[in-house]
Amino acid sequence: MYEKIFEKYSPKKDNLIYILHDIQDQHPQHYISEDAVSEVSEYLRIPFSHIYGVLTFYTMYSTKPRGKNVIRLCESPPCFLKGSENVLRKLKKTLDVKINQTTKDGLFTLELCACLGVCGNAPVMMINDDVYGNLNDEKIDKIINKIRGEK
Amino acid sequence: MKYFRTHILISVDESTIRAGVKNFIASLRNHLDKYSLTDEIGILETGSIGFFGKGLCFVVYPENIIYANVTNEDLNEIVTEHFLKGRPVKRLIVEKPERTQYDFNYKKRIVLENSGIINPEDIEEYIGVGGYEAWEKALLEMKSDDIIEVVKESGLRGRGGAGFPTGLKWSFTAPIKAKQKLVVINADEGEPGTFKDRLIMEGDPHKLIEGIAIACYAVGATKAYIYIRGEYKLCIERLRKAIAQANEYGIIGKDIFGSKFCLEIDIKVGAGAYVCGEETALIESMEGNRGTPRSKPPFPGVKGAWQLPTVVNNVETIANIPSIIKNGADWYSAIGPYKSTGTKVYTVLGDVKMPGLTEVEMGTTLRTIINEYGGGMKDGKKFKAALVGGAAGVFLSDELINVNMDYESLKNYSAVLGSGAILVMNDDADIVDMLWSVIRFFRHESCGKCSPCTNGNELLFKLINDIRNGKGKEEDLNKLIQVSEVMVDTCFCALGQSLLMPIKSAIDNFKDDFLKRMN
Numbered sequence: 221m222y223e224k225i226f227e228k229y230s231p232k233k234d235n236l237i238y239i240l241h242d243i244q245d246q247h248p249q250h251y252i253s254e255d256a257v258s259e260v261s262e263y264l265r266i267p268f269s270h271i272y273g274v275l276t277f278y279t280m281y282s283t284k285p286r287g288k289n290v291i292r293l294c295e296s297p298p299c300f301l302k303g304s305e306n307v308l309r310k311l312k313k314t315l316d317v318k319i320n321q322t323t324k325d326g327l328f329t330l331e332l333c334a335c336l337g338v339c340g341n342a343p344v345m346m347i348n349d350d351v352y353g354n355l356n357d358e359k360i361d362k363i364i365n366k367i368r369g370e371k
Numbered sequence: 372m373k374y375f376r377t378h379i380l381i382s383v384d385e386s387t388i389r390a391g392v393k394n395f396i397a398s399l400r401n402h403l404d405k406y407s408l409t410d411e412i413g414i415l416e417t418g419s420i421g422f423f424g425k426g427l428c429f430v431v432y433p434e435n436i437i438y439a440n441v442t443n444e445d446l447n448e449i450v451t452e453h454f455l456k457g458r459p460v461k462r463l464i465v466e467k468p469e470r471t472q473y474d475f476n477y478k479k480r481i482v483l484e485n486s487g488i489i490n491p492e493d494i495e496e497y498i499g500v501g502g503y504e505a506w507e508k509a510l511l512e513m514k515s516d517d518i519i520e521v522v523k524e525s526g527l528r529g530r531g532g533a534g535f536p537t538g539l540k541w542s543f544t545a546p547i548k549a550k551q552k553l554v555v556i557n558a559d560e561g562e563p564g565t566f567k568d569r570l571i572m573e574g575d576p577h578k579l580i581e582g583i584a585i586a587c588y589a590v591g592a593t594k595a596y597i598y599i600r601g602e603y604k605l606c607i608e609r610l611r612k613a614i615a616q617a618n619e620y621g622i623i624g625k626d627i628f629g630s631k632f633c634l635e636i637d638i639k640v641g642a643g644a645y646v647c648g649e650e651t652a653l654i655e656s657m658e659g660n661r662g663t664p665r666s667k668p669p670f671p672g673v674k675g676a677w678q679l680p681t682v683v684n685n686v687e688t689i690a691n692i693p694s695i696i697k698n699g700a701d702w703y704s705a706i707g708p709y710k711s712t713g714t715k716v717y718t719v720l721g722d723v724k725m726p727g728l729t730e731v732e733m734g735t736t737l738r739t740i741i742n743e744y745g746g747g748m749k750d751g752k753k754f755k756a757a758l759v760g761g762a763a764g765v766f767l768s769d770e771l772i773n774v775n776m777d778y779e780s781l782k783n784y785s786a787v788l789g790s791g792a793i794l795v796m797n798d799d800a801d802i803v804d805m806l807w808s809v810i811r812f813f814r815h816e817s818c819g820k821c822s823p824c825t826n827g828n829e830l831l832f833k834l835i836n837d838i839r840n841g842k843g844k845e846e847d848l849n850k851l852i853q854v855s856e857v858m859v860d861t862c863f864c865a866l867g868q869s870l871l872m873p874i875k876s877a878i879d880n881f882k883d884d885f886l887k888r889m890n
Contacts, residue, residue, distance in 0.1 A: 241642065277818075278644050279643035301805065334643070337569050339720045
């Protein structure tokens with residue numbers, strides 16, 4: 221199932237992080253399943269437990285299915301100073317989810333993350349690969365409604 | 372903060388004032404107003420553009436088009452054609468003089484000298500402004516020992532936070548005989564409030580490539596890796612392009628410039644872990660492991676990635692190298708104070724008018740950085756504190772606003788330059804809240820390898836959480852300091868040892884904020 225990805229990388233352990241990124245990016249639910257870990261383990265000839273250890277160490281990876289759009293809100297001090305707590309409250313309310321939960325329609329997963337390096341526009345969040353800055357209630361409504369409209 | 376799609380930089384100096392520039396600006400504003408462009412186009416009055424005797428002149432960014440000898444009669448044409456339709460008025464454009472002096476919020480740029488001026492995706496433009504000359508000089512005219520000597524004499528110190536002398540670091544690895552040596556660039560920029568490396572890589576990726584090439588030749592490495600955090604998609608893309616172009620031009624690769632020296636540069640991507648900024652954790656991550664730190668010694672310079680001698684340097688450090696080689700150690704060491712030479716890139720953010728990035732001479736005061744480059748305090752509010760150096764930094768109060776920002780001066784106040792992040796807070800900010808946020812960050816990022824850090828962070832978070840919720844006692848403040856002191860003594864790596872500084876400085880400088888939450 222992952223041959224295309226494996227073709228890109230030689231079977232060396234130092235390619236593990238790349239491979240995991242690709243597997244996760246390709247999955248519509250942005251996660252890495254147990255089956256995938258098994259296949260990677262066979263391809264790289266390294267233990268399942270090692271891969272699982274790596275997978276759960278880094279915050280960008282998920283072992284659980286996520287929504288179509290993964291929202292990662294920065295909670296580091298610069299964004300905190302600029303009101304990330306309010307943004308979090310607003311997102312929870314708008315999406316009707318708690319942190320690390322996925323909306324019932326499977327469209328959004330709400331996560332927190334560390335500094336994204338876009339602090340000049342704090343508070344910021346990333347939705348999949350896109351960064352949204354200078355957030356306030358109004359902007360969040362706009363962004364969420366736009367994505368909801370696209371589905 | 373306002374974002375403009377276009378900036379007009381108008382030269383207001385003695386000669387243009389005489390030519391009636393004030394009148395012209397007023398008339399320009401009227402025109403922009405008439406076409407509802409005032410929200411899209413910003414006008415900045417600058418100093419001389421770098422040439423004289425051409426009447427009224429201005430530069431339009433981002434296109435970098437220079438108009439000269441403009442009169443009020445030409446205004447309508449420029450506004451309707453260029454600003455509305457995007458068609459520059461050719462008859463008024465000046466042939467580009469050699470490098471115009473550019474003073475847009477930056478002074479004496481070294482690392483960022485080309486950012487915003489050249490197209491980062493085109494190697495020709497970098498070569499056009501003198502790029503890769505230093506690499507050619509280093510490779511063809513200098514011995515590797517000479518390069519290390521120049522870097523040593525320049526006084527360049529690591530810009531990643533610790534401030535270790537770069538030349539000295541190289542001199543440990545250079546004499547080692549090994550089948551392969553490596554240079555690794557630490558671009559895992561995770562310190563909250565820091566994004567200088569991102570902008571260096573996005574704005575001028577070839578400068579980094581050039582610095583890497585020189586570093587590799589100096590220490591005898593034939594392979595280099597740039598370890599970038601996974602979130603920096605644009606950096607990864609631009610650097611990939613830059614590496615491909617450099618290979619195509621024979622600037623890196625095999626038998627470079629006929630010297631027999633070979634060099635391969637590759638990119639490694641992270642996956643979101645603050646601790647990977649620690650050099651040995653970064654190496655573990657590169658090898659495809661959990662990013663937990665290794666014990667030192669052996670230092671990476673002796674045994675690093677795959678047990679090969681590995682020099683790990685920060686992006687900003689390496690981006691200084693080409694200019695040092697090109698202009699010499701004396702030129703560089705004349706900039707900035709003794710023992711802290713060169714410039715530093717800062718990210719100024721928080722409650723300032725113009726949050727952003729600036730590169731200034733080492734030793735510039737905090738006040739100057741905030742007021743001149745950060746635009747001063749937003750909404751006319753009063754300065755209360757600055758968290759300098761990221762989450763692992765120090766809370767400075769207004770008593771220290773005149774401190775010189777360099778390694779040695781800050782040491783006197785038990786502070787550090789760190790990554791160069793300056794988070795400015797106004798009167799409304801509450802230091803207890805901020806410290807809570809800092810400790811929460813470390814609690815989340817502790818990697819779990821050693822128990823002093825894992826448990827220490829948990830304990831610190833409980834203490835600060837209680838204080839924040841009004842359940843703290845004054846003795847808890849001592850406990851916070853004691854615990855973080857023990858962590859300095861016992862934690863495995865710098866991550867766990869970092870908390871003492873923000874905690875102690877917050878309590879020392881802003882004790883009232885803590886006491887307010889008690890009784």
